[in-house]
Amino acid sequence: MLFDTLINMPENKERSLVKYFSIVIVLIYIGVFIALYLKADEPFSAWTLSDWLINYTDGGFKRRGLLGEMFFYIQDITGLKLQFQIFILQIMSLSGILYGTLLYLKKYKVDLFYLAIMASPYILLFPALTVRNAGRREVILILIMLWYSFVKKSKLNDALLWIFYVIFLFIHEAGFFFFPFLLWINYSKWQKINIKYFLSITVAAFATMGIIYFFGGNVNEGESLSILKSRGVVFQKENIFDMEYYFDFNYVLQYKLSFLVHAIELLIMVFQMGLYVYLFKKESFYNYLFCNVICLLWVTPLYYLGIDWMRWNYIYSTLLFIVFTLLLKRNDSGVISFNNNAIKSSYLIFSGVFYLLVLLHLQHDTMIEWIQSYLM
Numbered sequence: 001m002l003f004d005t006l007i008n009m010p011e012n013k014e015r016s017l018v019k020y021f022s023i024v025i026v027l028i029y030i031g032v033f034i035a036l037y038l039k040a041d042e043p044f045s046a047w048t049l050s051d052w053l054i055n056y057t058d059g060g061f062k063r064r065g066l067l068g069e070m071f072f073y074i075q076d077i078t079g080l081k082l083q084f085q086i087f088i089l090q091i092m093s094l095s096g097i098l099y100g101t102l103l104y105l106k107k108y109k110v111d112l113f114y115l116a117i118m119a120s121p122y123i124l125l126f127p128a129l130t131v132r133n134a135g136r137r138e139v140i141l142i143l144i145m146l147w148y149s150f151v152k153k154s155k156l157n158d159a160l161l162w163i164f165y166v167i168f169l170f171i172h173e174a175g176f177f178f179f180p181f182l183l184w185i186n187y188s189k190w191q192k193i194n195i196k197y198f199l200s201i202t203v204a205a206f207a208t209m210g211i212i213y214f215f216g217g218n219v220n221e222g223e224s225l226s227i228l229k230s231r232g233v234v235f236q237k238e239n240i241f242d243m244e245y246y247f248d249f250n251y252v253l254q255y256k257l258s259f260l261v262h263a264i265e266l267l268i269m270v271f272q273m274g275l276y277v278y279l280f281k282k283e284s285f286y287n288y289l290f291c292n293v294i295c296l297l298w299v300t301p302l303y304y305l306g307i308d309w310m311r312w313n314y315i316y317s318t319l320l321f322i323v324f325t326l327l328l329k330r331n332d333s334g335v336i337s338f339n340n341n342a343i344k345s346s347y348l349i350f351s352g353v354f355y356l357l358v359l360l361h362l363q364h365d366t367m368i369e370w371i372q373s374y375l376m
Contacts, residue, residue: 014112015336021115022102028128029098033091035131040087043234047132050239051172052086053228059221063212066170067137075231082233090135093143094127097318100146107150108328109339113276116351117324121358122269122317129362130310137172138315142322144168145185149322153189161186162201169208174315176209177302180295181319188326261361262309268354269317270296273324280341281327288327292320310362 039048055068071085101124104110118124127134144164151157165182168175183198220241228235235241270292277288295316302312331337 014338017112018105018110018115018336021119022105025098025102025119025124028125029094032094032127032131032134036087036090036135039131040083044236045083045233046235046238047240048135049083049086049233050235050241051137052089053082053224053233054219054240055224055227058224058227059217061215062217062219062221063173064137064171064219065216066167072231082228082231086135090139093139094135096143097139097146098124100143100150103150104325106334106336107331108325109331109337110328111339111341111343113341113343113347113351114328116348117272117276117321119355120269120272120317120321120351121355121362122265122313123321126314126318129359133308133311133314136311138174138311140171141168141175141178141315142318145181145319145322148185148189149326158186158194158197162197162204165201166204166208169205169212173209173212174302174306174312176205177299177312178295178315178319179205180291180298181323184291184295184323185319185326188323258361259309262313263303265358265361266313266316269313270320272351272354273320275347277324277327280339284327288324291323295320 036048039046051064053068053071054062054064055072056062056065057069057072071082074080074085075082101118104118105115121129144161148157148161161182165175179202182201186197187193224241225235225239228241274285274288274292278285299312299316303309306312329339
């Protein structure tokens, strides 16, 4: 049967496939970089830039204000426009994520199923499918975790991870809801629970969130837009400074099908990587299952506090992919090497269909509109 067909390719063809796969992904990211440049060059800025520019100048200390204040300082010293400072950081961060992710193909023994997971709309291709959300501040958290997955086991690198994570919480407090991944990746690297380290970073994370919650001001204390205008950034609409967010259950009910699909998509991403672990790394399956339960429970409040569910799915799926990759066999040959996992065509067909549906969903809920028009 078609779905039970095993896919076998000569190793030279598999290497060629990885080569062309990498070239296509790089070209896609070049397109993303061009799109981000065009957004940075627009006379009126929007979401792609606004949340990077939360600052301490308007009202003092506040959540997410650290980077904005740094951008102000750099502008005062160099005269470089805020828009292009952000663009440069976006390019550097996304390039680092792209490079590190593709480097996995050389550092670990891989197969076609792994390539299919890597190409997920909620992992490597997310910035291309929703440029509006490309290069948001979560890329820094992903880059930190990606960096740690490559570095050697050492107390120095553990300390740097501790420092980088705490700093990131002042950049975006949403990183707190992905805290279990930090412990998980540390455990995956050392293959043991370092109680002192876990306790120290847990206390630091909660203390940082307490400082932000009790002492941090509002994102906009009334002067942010005028301050930014004086610095050459003008917003007409779609910016975080004009948004007064509060949880509106009626809004969720209005778009309940879309929110439900987001939840299902996240669970399928967990299932997709879990299936791989179950089939080929069965000894790690219960660890994978247990850690995901903790991560899902920990991140759930974020889905209540913020309606950007596609972004939360992206962060969760990408961090999960990093930890998932650490389960693979290391490749020390210096060239691309493949494992002997028997891949059925059904795995790839399922991935292709699922990714197509995600693509339609992320593109203005096209799938939801189709279902409502023809099936309801």
